Amino acid sequence: MISLVDRIWFLLTHKSFLWILLFINLLGTVYGYDWYMWQLEITEPKFWIFVPDSPTASLFFTLAIIGWLIGRNFKLIEALALITLVKYGLWAVVMNLLTMLEIGSLDPVGWMLIGSHFAMAVQAVLYSPLYRFEFKHIVIAAIWTLHNDVIDYVFGQMPIYHDLMKHMQQIGYFTFWLSIACIALAYTLWKNRKKGVKAIV
Secondary structure, three states: OOOOHHHHHHHHHHHHHHHHHHHHHHHHHHHHHOOOOHHHHOOHHHHHHHHHHHHHHHHHHHHHHHHHHOOOOHHHHHHHHHHHHHHHHHHHHHHHHHHHHHHHHOOOOHHHHHHHHHHHHHHHHHOOOHOOOOOOHHHHHHHHHHHHHHHHHOOOOOOOOOHHHHHHHHHHHHHHHHHHHHHHHHHHHHHHHHHHOOOOO
């Protein structure tokens, strides 16, 4: 008898559902890049690639889905997707909750960002059984992620939350350890797969 978990996994990995997921992530990516346009306009071009963190993370996941749909694994893209989706998904949730604590309320857009970014993190973990990245891909993704933190908090290119700018040192510290935790998550999933342990579903 097929268990409920197996039925749900069959649905989540069915090509029809993956196409829907691809479309949702593509729309979210485009919306995210558009969201950052005002910040990109005041940013030096050499830093542009490091500014729109969340939409770049969802772009990685979009490309990973394309790979699954054509029967391939873009291993480096999968490692980047997992680490950055979980990182920036949770980061945005925390930043918006901190904004609510700072100003005493949160508008509907803020709540939308909390929901959408939390979903980003969840989907990254939910689809972990499909990842086939190796240790070298984790290393490259880790370098990218930590380098992005340096650009954000040493060179001042972090996503701008006007109400939180006075807390940037503390946020930078939190972000660094969030990056480490997400890299550790990717490493743990890889080790479990190498040991033949069923990945998280």
